[in-house]
Amino acid sequence: MTHAAQLTAGAVASGGSLGQPVEVVGLTKMFGSVLAVDDLSFTVAPGRVTGFLGPNGAGKTTTLRCLLGLVAPTPGSATIGGKRYDQIGTPIRTVGSALEATGFHPGRSAINHLRIVARSGGVDERRADVTLSLVGLTDSAGRSVGGFSLGMRQRLQLAAALLGDPGVLVLDEPANGLDPEGIAWLRSFLRHLAGEGRTVLVSSHVLSEVEQTVDDVVIIARGHLVRACPLTELTEATHGVVVRTPQLAELTAALAAAPGVTVVPQADGSVVVRGADAAAVGRAALTAQVELHELRAATSDLEQVFLSLTGGATS
Amino acid sequence: MSTATTSAPVSVEHRPRLVSSELLKVTSTKMWLGMLVGVVIFIAIGIASSIFAPEQPGFAQPRLTTPEGIRNLFANAGGAYLFAIIIGALGMTQELRHQTLTSTLLSEPHRNKVTGAKMAAYFVIGAFYGLIGVIVGYAMAFALLPLKEHTDISVTALWQIAGGAILGSGLFAVLGVAVGTLVRNQIAAILGILVWVLVIEQLVVTFLPKIGKWLPGGALAGVLQTTGANGTTYLPIWGGALVLLGYTALFATVAALTTQRRDVT
Ligand SMILES: Nc1ncnc2c1ncn2[C@@H]1O[C@H](COP(=O)(O)OP(=O)(O)O)[C@@H](O)[C@H]1O
Numbered sequence A: 001m002t003h004a005a006q007l008t009a010g011a012v013a014s015g016g017s018l019g020q021p022v023e024v025v026g027l028t029k030m031f032g033s034v035l036a037v038d039d040l041s042f043t044v045a046p047g048r049v050t051g052f053l054g055p056n057g058a059g060k061t062t063t064l065r066c067l068l069g070l071v072a073p074t075p076g077s078a079t080i081g082g083k084r085y086d087q088i089g090t091p092i093r094t095v096g097s098a099l100e101a102t103g104f105h106p107g108r109s110a111i112n113h114l115r116i117v118a119r120s121g122g123v124d125e126r127r128a129d130v131t132l133s134l135v136g137l138t139d140s141a142g143r144s145v146g147g148f149s150l151g152m153r154q155r156l157q158l159a160a161a162l163l164g165d166p167g168v169l170v171l172d173e174p175a176n177g178l179d180p181e182g183i184a185w186l187r188s189f190l191r192h193l194a195g196e197g198r199t200v201l202v203s204s205h206v207l208s209e210v211e212q213t214v215d216d217v218v219i220i221a222r223g224h225l226v227r228a229c230p231l232t233e234l235t236e237a238t239h240g241v242v243v244r245t246p247q248l249a250e251l252t253a254a255l256a257a258a259p260g261v262t263v264v265p266q267a268d269g270s271v272v273v274r275g276a277d278a279a280a281v282g283r284a285a286l287t288a289q290v291e292l293h294e295l296r297a298a299t300s301d302l303e304q305v306f307l308s309l310t311g312g313a314t315s
Numbered sequence B: 001m002s003t004a005t006t007s008a009p010v011s012v013e014h015r016p017r018l019v020s021s022e023l024l025k026v027t028s029t030k031m032w033l034g035m036l037v038g039v040v041i042f043i044a045i046g047i048a049s050s051i052f053a054p055e056q057p058g059f060a061q062p063r064l065t066t067p068e069g070i071r072n073l074f075a076n077a078g079g080a081y082l083f084a085i086i087i088g089a090l091g092m093t094q095e096l097r098h099q100t101l102t103s104t105l106l107s108e109p110h111r112n113k114v115t116g117a118k119m120a121a122y123f124v125i126g127a128f129y130g131l132i133g134v135i136v137g138y139a140m141a142f143a144l145l146p147l148k149e150h151t152d153i154s155v156t157a158l159w160q161i162a163g164g165a166i167l168g169s170g171l172f173a174v175l176g177v178a179v180g181t182l183v184r185n186q187i188a189a190i191l192g193i194l195v196w197v198l199v200i201e202q203l204v205v206t207f208l209p210k211i212g213k214w215l216p217g218g219a220l221a222g223v224l225q226t227t228g229a230n231g232t233t234y235l236p237i238w239g240g241a242l243v244l245l246g247y248t249a250l251f252a253t254v255a256a257l258t259t260q261r262r263d264v265t
């Protein structure tokens, strides 16, 4: 793929300040009487793609705007490599960001938009051509942004974020408006950037959109932290064994011997066992002489897990 | 910090990066050219009507045969200030309207530096409008004057008017940026400026010159040393310049202070 080749060319230009952690500590933001972010703390590690997830209105954009010095927290702190955004000299060389509700002058060409950002950010203007080709917009360089589709605007935002060849990327809903092909492209792009040791933080309101991209997730709802863990921990929660037995107490006791196994009773009288596969449950039942009426592996939808997590916080 | 070995190094340090970025913002869209056409047309109309307008009985404007009259004619070349203040206000408010302020502040989070750079850039744009206005105005005046009975204008007066027009337009553009910062809504800012400059200030300067000469427009009349109806005079050149500088400094400071901690969402 040509993009991959260009990507490597871009990576060569790396400033060498890769991979700084992002730290959010006790972040709170009130807009008048609206509590947008409520005592939120999490960290984002370098070399990994972190999904910042939550339903619309959860406070993702506000958190990122606090991190980038656009909104003043009330109170709390958000830092990049231990520094507040305004303490980083020529910050776009350290942190590249693309935020929701960031616009373009409709009468300005894509390349000029990037040149303006590069110039004010202390970045060589030739990087404008490099990043435009990285996102596949070279052919539209001279066109006015007013005629761009949503997907093209997203790519242009990404090009702007990459101008300073930053070690930290903060992208707010970058998959919005991209077609499936674009999302696949974005996925390999972000994986590649994290693979180089960069810190990549991407927000989304749909887990499935970034499910194949992220290593870690930070899930928020109503401004609160719901979960911060590796994605695999969430995925594990989707696998289970559905069991039906008249001797639930005996089975639970038998399974309790194995570490990390949980038994979750369901409304229909069955139980879901997590942390063990169907064979292990069957063997345990046999050994303990427990009668089974049903035993099958089941996988629930990851998005369902996400919805139940974020829905739980809103009730 | 190690920089790139490829053809496009990442980092460059050139000091006026913010001002130069602001100037590229202006020249990368067509608006500034449209406004420049406006300057030319506005000044051409001003000169032509000063030369050809019939005398108005009872409300005596000085005639072209008097030193005051000929000076007033050439002072029409200072008309670029109206376009300067408007482009300054547009420059600021369009960052909010098109939501480009976010990328501006991501590149340079120190808001005072951004405001200062914008004001410096618009001073340059305004002064450039002033210069074009002087060239167009003087060319037209010298071309048309032979058609009318007139007295000659001194070279000193020509230099004074040119300097006042250029600096005055530069300062009005800075005022425009400050107004745009304070009013924020583009339409409200432009309407407010038009009503103020073309209606309120004109009325006060004409009918209450004792107050009017202290207003920005009246101060500019002092800088250009024009003479109002029935021989009204305004502040001396240095006085007008000081008042104009004072307004600019005051508005720029208030604008910078209000943007300091405002949330950008
Ligand atoms: N400028 C603002 N003024 C008032 N309320 C705001 C403002 N920006 C965001 N909010 C509110 O803060 C909450 C979080 O919004 P946001 O951070 O945009 O969420 P998300 O990006 O997760 O969809 C919402 O209730 C939203 O209405």
Ligand SMILES: [Mg+2]
Pocket: A057, A060, A061, A062, A100, A172, A173
């Ligand atoms: Mg959002």
